[in-house]
Amino acid sequence: MDFNDIKGVFRQGELPIESVENPYGDYYIVKIKNDAGLTWVPGEHGVYTVPSKHIEGRKYRLFSVASIPEEGFLLIGTRTGKEISSFKKALVSMQPGEKITIRGPFGWMKVKDETSPIVMFASGVGITPFRALLKQLEFDTRRPVEVVYSSSKYYLFGEEIEKIVQNNPVIHLHKMTSREETTAKLDELVDQYGNTAYYFNSGSPAVLKSVKKHYKEKDIRGKRIVSDTFFGAK
16 A cells, blocks of 8 residues: 555644553553544554655654543554664653654544444454454453463553453353464354454464464355564564
8 A cells, every 4th residue: 555545635734642552572652642632443454654654764653542532532452673774763651742743543443333243353463443343342241252372472552451351241251372282262253253243353364364364164164264474564
């Protein structure tokens, strides 16, 4: 996707940074004040630019919004990687009050109905859109929600998600550390819910391709599989 293709198509807001946190390693949480009164559906993502900074290379990134409108702010969860890009270096060095521009939010990773079971699979920082979906479903007890969260070391938003799970008996969190145990848990949930559930997936392109193929081999229909790639990965 080229930024010029979407420029001007979606609503835009220029919003001030509230804080930038570095909770662990190369994980960052960027909190943005919603001074422009933007609204969005949990699970959507936006196109972000930093007009005040000199950026080498690609001058925009797509990040999922990890918060819900009722919270009054937008959250971005990201990792910089070992070789930080010019964009992310500028992003994580922003100070409170500095402005960031967002186009959107928009997207397709949204709750589909009021009763279908939901299986969420997140790989690493792919948990970002699920933080928003779980905030939306925090007090909803009409359907089971299974969260399979795979990470080798650190679980971004882990404490918040655990609190949501503790307060809602139909939301279950499964923390995984290996590919083998993750696959086994997903197989278990597929056997339990079959095509009555929607299967939401968020992670790197390679991981999502593998998971989608696995679901289809287990006879899960394509319309039941909803995937969201790490748009802002690099």
